[in-house]
Amino acid sequence: MIDSNLIVRVPSIVCTPGRAVLYDEYLYSDKPVRLSNLLRKQISLTGSRAHISKRSTSKIKKAVEYITTFSPRKTVYDQATNKSITFQLTFITLTLSSNQIHTDNDVKKMLLHQFITEVTNKYSVKYYLWRIEKQLNGNAHIHFICNKFIPYYELRVMWNRIQNKLGYVDRYRDNMRDYYKDGFRLSDNKYDKRDYKTQFEAYKRGLLTDYQQPNSTDIHKIFNITNLAAYVSKYMSKNNKDHYVKVKSDNNIKHYRVDDNSRYYMAGVLRYLRKQCSRGRLWGCNAQLSSLTGASSEVDSSILEEIERLKKDKEVWFYRGDYFACFYFDMQTLISNKCLNIFNLILNDIIDKVGYKDEYLIDSSTNRKEIIW
Numbered sequence: 001m002i003d004s005n006l007i008v009r010v011p012s013i014v015c016t017p018g019r020a021v022l023y024d025e026y027l028y029s030d031k032p033v034r035l036s037n038l039l040r041k042q043i044s045l046t047g048s049r050a051h052i053s054k055r056s057t058s059k060i061k062k063a064v065e066y067i068t069t070f071s072p073r074k075t076v077y078d079q080a081t082n083k084s085i086t087f088q089l090t091f092i093t094l095t096l097s098s099n100q101i102h103t104d105n106d107v108k109k110m111l112l113h114q115f116i117t118e119v120t121n122k123y124s125v126k127y128y129l130w131r132i133e134k135q136l137n138g139n140a141h142i143h144f145i146c147n148k149f150i151p152y153y154e155l156r157v158m159w160n161r162i163q164n165k166l167g168y169v170d171r172y173r174d175n176m177r178d179y180y181k182d183g184f185r186l187s188d189n190k191y192d193k194r195d196y197k198t199q200f201e202a203y204k205r206g207l208l209t210d211y212q213q214p215n216s217t218d219i220h221k222i223f224n225i226t227n228l229a230a231y232v233s234k235y236m237s238k239n240n241k242d243h244y245v246k247v248k249s250d251n252n253i254k255h256y257r258v259d260d261n262s263r264y265y266m267a268g269v270l271r272y273l274r275k276q277c278s279r280g281r282l283w284g285c286n287a288q289l290s291s292l293t294g295a296s297s298e299v300d301s302s303i304l305e306e307i308e309r310l311k312k313d314k315e316v317w318f319y320r321g322d323y324f325a326c327f328y329f330d331m332q333t334l335i336s337n338k339c340l341n342i343f344n345l346i347l348n349d350i351i352d353k354v355g356y357k358d359e360y361l362i363d364s365s366t367n368r369k370e371i372i373w
Contacts, residue, residue: 011299015346016292017331018065022299022307023324052282060129063285064145066292066350067127069331071147080153090219092144094159097172097214100139104132105280106166107140114162115144123148131283136191156217169212176211288354295349306339313337 012025025032052060068089075086094115100107112130119125128146135141160169179185184203186196194202202215297303310316310327313336317328334343 012296013299013303013342013345014294014296015342015349016062016065016294017069017346018061018328020307020310020327020329020342021324022326056283060131060283062293063129063289066289067129067145067147067285069350070127074149076149078149078151080151085149087149088147090146090148090150092146092150092155092220093218094142094144094163095135095216095218096139096141096163097160097168097216098175099137099171102166104140107142108132108280110165111162112142114165115159118158118162119144119146119148119150123150127286127289129283129285129289133282150219152217152219155219156213156215159217160213163216169214169216172214173211176206180206291353292350295345297345302341306337306342309337310339 008027010025010027012023014021014023071088073086073088075084077084094112096107102110112132116128116130120128123146125146125148128144130145131143132140133143164170180203184200187194187199192199206214299307307327310329310333311318313329313333315329315333319326319328331343331346334340334346
């Protein structure tokens, strides 16, 4: 039995590169305790494996905050295009070139894992984040974020080779040969919004490669976006309201349209969704990003002074809950407000967990501090 008179309340703070949370920690014999035993709420079934829970959303936001901190703007020279390219993060989308006939877990195990292995080895990618979700046609596609430059032409060749382990490029080639056997015609896909000229140019490129290099990748170089971490994390953690699921019955595959607002489902579909919701991961990141969950400390007078300065900054968004208070900012805001205790708390946590030292540089021209890995 815990004697409530011996419980000590300790004002505490936990910080990431994008936020700081103030809360009270309760200690009994120098060990944290909870004053109530609240039952965990059961996660509701939304009807799709594409659902990202609030907890996962928070983890994704933290991972994006850290990878953004690790990724200053940089310029590289692309020999193929003869251009200098400036970017901060590289946002990649990988799609399957024909109808998906494997489970999402098979796609991750056989294709995504090999893709991650190859890009980490070939392009020295250390920090990355991925998310798998469903397209309107029922196929899974994968978003992949890293802080290295990857030439789009090399990326497409790599992914097409990898996805053809499961025959997706070969089936695409056979489908295209059959579709254009009488010459060019417009796509009958209702989701294809390309105009005539764009489709005809794609048709001619397909003939040159015998349809063995489909447009299965899309790559965006992200930079110069206000609050980049918020932009990327919102995209990576979004939930689709409408989607399709495939339910296998004997030798047939049926497509069911599922709406998050629906209240009733067929019993078989509901059992299938419950089973699928408990399988596989919808997102992931490298181990070092995963270990960076935030730096915690007791709140002393110096930290309280810095918090008061943050409250007065119009660029800092402040939210107060019943048992906590949260500040949203970026690392540059901490510097401009001279919040060096909070700043160093975050920085030391990064160095301790990631293992890099003496690589935090100051750009004298802009007085901007950036971590360069």
